[in-house]
Amino acid sequence: RAGLRPLSTDLSVAKLGESDVHVRMLAAPINPADINMIQGTYAILSELPAVGGNEGVGQVVEVGSRVTSVKPGDWVVPADTGLGTWRTEAVFPEETLLQVPSDIPLLCAATLSVNPCTAYRMLADFETLRPGDSVIQNGANSGVGQAVIQIAKASGIRTINVVRDRPDLPKLVERLMSLGADHVITEEMLRKPDMKDLFKSIPKPRLALNCVGGKSTTEMLRHLQPKGTVVTYGGMAKQPVMVPVSAFIFKDVKLRGFWMTQWKKDQMHSKLSLCELVRKGQLTAPACTEVPLEDYRTALEASIKPFTSSKQILVL
Amino acid sequence: RAGLRPLSTDLSVAKLGESDVHVRMLAAPINPADINMIQGTYAILSELPAVGGNEGVGQVVEVGSRVTSVKPGDWVVPADTGLGTWRTEAVFPEETLLQVPSDIPLLCAATLSVNPCTAYRMLADFETLRPGDSVIQNGANSGVGQAVIQIAKASGIRTINVVRDRPDLPKLVERLMSLGADHVITEEMLRKPDMKDLFKSIPKPRLALNCVGGKSTTEMLRHLQPKGTVVTYGGMAKQPVMVPVSAFIFKDVKLRGFWMTQWKKDQMHSKLSLCELVRKGQLTAPACTEVPLEDYRTALEASIKPFTSSKQILVL
Known part of the structure; x- marks a missing residue:
């Protein structure tokens, strides 16, 4: 301080x-x-x-x-x-x-107890995802992001992973793909019309995980299925989440937040099943x-x- | 067009x-x-x-x-x-x-079928409100706003009504009070520290109804109880809804939308109980x-x- x-x-x-x-x-x-x-x-x-x-x-x-x-x-x-x-x-x-x-x-x-638990709960508690469904997340190379990729992969859920552009982008893409990511895209790609092509091979996500805020969230929201949920668990961009009124009214999107600390006060179950994934080599x-x-x-x-x-x- | x-x-x-x-x-x-x-x-x-x-x-x-x-x-x-x-x-x-x-x-x-139905559903479907609980709404003099005041009053739910400042404000305040409003305040008053005094006599709202967007929504959000819900049903300010990341993470607020047209596609029950309120003189x-x-x-x-x-x- x-x-x-x-x-x-x-x-x-x-x-x-x-x-x-x-x-x-x-x-x-x-x-x-x-x-x-x-x-x-x-x-x-x-x-x-x-x-x-x-x-x-x-x-x-x-x-x-x-x-x-x-x-x-x-x-x-x-x-x-x-x-x-x-x-x-x-x-x-x-x-x-x-x-x-x-x-x-x-x-x-x-x-195990902060990032993977956060990833596990966010994948489980807001939308009922089935194998074949997709999830979109920004800050995909964060600790939570990496756990989301692996836990989703182990459950047959596909991931669209948004990262910021950077000098060593191909290396980062390769690393996230090796963890099980289905798509890794930059914030810039997220804004382009080619995103339509991506959704020819993968359903639109019903869940978006947001640790950035600002425009990044608004862009992810545009690709969400009607009635989908955006869960905010971080604000790396230090900007508020901005949502067009029409997304609430006509698309019925839901915006929620998640804080592991608060969740833990209520209950503590997810760690054991995470240990199972670790033992099976599905979560590193x-x-x-x-x-x-x-x-x-x-x-x-x-x-x-x-x-x-x-x-x-x-x-x- | x-x-x-x-x-x-x-x-x-x-x-x-x-x-x-x-x-x-x-x-x-x-x-x-x-x-x-x-x-x-x-x-x-x-x-x-x-x-x-x-x-x-x-x-x-x-x-x-x-x-x-x-x-x-x-x-x-x-x-x-x-x-x-x-x-x-x-x-x-x-x-x-x-x-x-x-x-x-x-x-x-x-x-009856657009504004009062919207008001009725928004009061019923997002938070379980009990007599004594409070609701905050902006655009409180809209058709929906007036119905919210009356339906809430008939259910023992107290209302904090936000309106824009205007030349004939006292007249508007009087009209909304006569419909059953508990508090009528301007957007400017909503931003002031005196709001604390208001919450000495009325609990913080668990539900906020938003038909404005922009800063008005952010200000209402500040007074919401933890885990409360903001329902957006309009965007008169033509500005997106802006939410600080901390409200999602640390306060666990939920943001939702409501569109009567979509709701009607699913079901149509609320009109009959509204007719009851009209007959009893509780809804005009x-x-x-x-x-x-x-x-x-x-x-x-x-x-x-x-x-x-x-x-x-x-x-x-």
Whole structure:
């Protein structure tokens, strides 16, 4: 927040209470929302001083006498936002942790509870999609975007993936195609009349996933089926979502939002079926750059650079 | 549409077929959507030449031998958009008409099937409102707006009514209050911090009804309860609806649209319960100016003037 600079510091590890779990952190990503929390622009702000990071995986070292849900050696992830995962070890109350299988790759476990859960819920909760149906999304190379591609692929749902034009576009297209993307197009292509040709081979989407805002959303909306839904889960362009009145009245489109943090407060089921996809090789971690904790400044800087297609992940 | 001018002309009345109904029109309003159809900006355009008008009430003169749903003397209204009600008489297929009770005032019957039905459905279909709950709407002096005020009042739902500032504001406020409005405020007041005081005596709305678009919608949205719904049914400002990304993500607001024409294609129930409200004196026709058919040009011109609070209704 204004006037504050993140720093690396030594904190003492709290004494283990009877309902506490001593965790050694293994890996923790830097997500856009973590940066927004530091900038003070997020809807939830931790009391300062605070430890950054809302996601990650740790291994249980020791448990208090009344702890029943986890045992030493288990892998755990945060049950909720605000745990502060960018640290090497800590003592957490049992209820702030959820056990995850330890037979999935470390980077998958570290990045499972925010981006893939968001992707999974957005694909499941707003429209009933069947194999052969299509989904359109912008910011398709984001962590969520990559998970959408893979989860949709595993369900037989086709994806139209919108990305910004960039110098190494063919490389990005190739990477997203290798994850299972059906179409990868730029924002510019999205505006062109040739889009009609694309819809000769794929049905118009009933669901659009938006993490950009501004014109990008309006353009995606134009290709949506009547009665389709746009779900907004981010606003990278820092511009409001703009919707022509006619889309509401004559096309009956629905605009909704999704926030994983709020969803988690209600329930927490999707992670287990995601672990199934990981085990089957249908869901991998997003492209990650592993960074040792001491190089956290480099990682934070890299995480806010434009066109970053790789998630910075602190290895602890 | 471009290059076309509406004109008054004599049409021959078609021969009565066995499934037809000969109707003498009694009254037909000029609604904003009728003007849009003439301008060519509506989603449904009649084949030209066409008779204008989509709403109105007529009296059955004669019926074909196979007609069962209506008999001579009955009052009828169009079942669907596009009937062409701005005429003195016509022969219509039976299925294009719906019978309405003839014991309600003529102007109510003539204006029942578009505006009050829109108001009724929007109050019923998007949020479950209970007595004591509140609704906010802009364009509150429109035909729909006036019906919203009265139907909400009859259901114990409180209304916050937004209108544009104008020379005769106190008169408009008084008229809307007399219909049952709880609060009438201008767009300017909506933006001011004093709105907080208003919400000391009335709960924040869970439903916002929008027929304006642009900034007006964004301002209403700010006062909506979390998880509330904005329903767009018009766009008088000719500007898109703009929604901050944070409203979708952190406030979980839903944006929807409503179009009576589409709804009618699916089902048609609400008119009967509206007749009940009319009989009980809880729903009156909007402020109307009765105009003889030969003065249709004056009526059309009056209907597109700014700040027109009176619906032009052709008396046939």
